[in-house]
Amino acid sequence: MSKDSVKLLNFWPSMFGLRVHYALDLKGVSYDYQEESLLNKSKELLEANPIYTKIPVLIHNGKPICESLVIVDYIDIVWPGSHKLLPEDPYEKAVARFWADFGDKKLYDAGNRLIRAMGEEHKKAGEDFKWALMKIDEALGTIAPGKPFFGGDAMNFADVGLAPFICWFKGYQKVGGFVLPGPEEWPNLHKWVDAVNSVDAIKKSTPSPDKVAEFAEVIRKRVLGAA
C-alpha cells in the first residue's frame, strides 16, 4: 500500500471535497493534496474530470475517480481497513446511501439557495434547510437510537456524506438570517454534531466555521451586488 499514489484535487470549503478528506482520514490513508482555484482550474483537474470539470477528484495510481459519493464508495472498497463505512447488510447499506445522498438533494440544494437566491426563494431556502436538519435529527433517532452516529458508535457512509455540512452551519445561518434550534428541540442532531466534531480524523481537515462563514458571506455579497 505504501507504493500507492493517492492525490486529492479539491477546493478547501467544498463539502464534497470534505467527504473525501473524511473517508481517507478515517481509513488512515496517506495522500497528496492539491488546492484548486475555481477561476483557474489546473490542467490536471480538467483532464481528470472532463465531464464536470469539478473538484473533488481522487487520482489513485494515475486513475481519476470523480463525484464525491462515488469516491467515498471507491475508498471503502480499496482501503477496507478496520473502519468500514458501508454496512454489510443490504438494507442498512441502502439506508446509509439514502442519507448520504440526502446531503446532495436537500442540504446542499437549500444551502446553495441561501447563498444565491433572493426574496421569497431565499426565505424558502432557510425553511428547507431547517426542515432537512429536522429530518436528520429524526432519522438519527430512528436509525441509531441512543447512538451518536448513523453508523452507531462509529461514522459510516451516511455520516461521511452529511458531516461536511456541519462546518457550513454558521455561514448558512449568517447569510440566511436565522438561528438553528438548540439541543432541546433537536437532541439527536446536536449529539451527532458534537460526536462528529470530536473525531480526530474529522478535525484534521475541517476548516473553521468562521472561515467558511466569511467565505459564504463574500459570495452572498457578490450575488447581491450583481442582482
Next chain:
Amino acid sequence: MSKDSVKLLNFWPSMFGLRVHYALDLKGVSYDYQEESLLNKSKELLEANPIYTKIPVLIHNGKPICESLVIVDYIDIVWPGSHKLLPEDPYEKAVARFWADFGDKKLYDAGNRLIRAMGEEHKKAGEDFKWALMKIDEALGTIAPGKPFFGGDAMNFADVGLAPFICWFKGYQKVGGFVLPGPEEWPNLHKWVDAVNSVDAIKKSTPSPDKVAEFAEVIRKRVLGAA
C-alpha cells in the same frame, strides 16, 4: 426466494421507475406492481417514502427502499443471480456508478428543462441534452470499445441507469423541436440504443416512445398554458 414479497410502487413513464423494472427483470425477480397517481398518492407510498413522497419505491419483505440508484444497488446485492450489474473491480465499479449518476445530473436535468423551461433556457436545454448524449457516445467508445453496452456484452449498472431515457428520446425531440444526430455522427450511442431495445427484460416494461411523447407533450402544453 419464492417466499420473498417484492413490490414496486411506480408511475409508468418514470425513468427512475424504469431503472428498477430493468434491474428486477434482468435478474428474473418476480414482483408485484402498483401504479401510483402523482395527484393522489397512496397511503403506502407516503408511508414508505416520507422524505421525498416520490416513486419509485421497492418494498421488500415490508421494508421500503427509496431512490432509484440505491434500489438498483440493493437489488444487485440481494439477487446477485447470473447477471451482476456492478463490476467487481473497484475502478470499473466507480466508472459504472459515475455514468448511472450522469443520467440524473445531465440527461434528466436537461430533459426536465425541455419540458418546463421557456425561451433561451428552453433552447439551452436542447443543447445540453444533445451534449449529454454526445458524451455518452464518447464514453461508450472509451469504456467498452467495440461492445454494445457499458457493461461490455451485457448491461451493467451504468446501462440500467441510462437506458430508461431511451424511450423519452422521441418526446424530448418533439417538445424541444430538434432532431438527434444519426448513427453516422453517434455510432456508439445508436448501437447501444439498438442493443438495449433488443434485450427481452427491457422490452417487458418499457412504454412505447409514442405514448411517452404524448405524455411529454401534454405536460409541456400545461406548462405553456400556465405561463
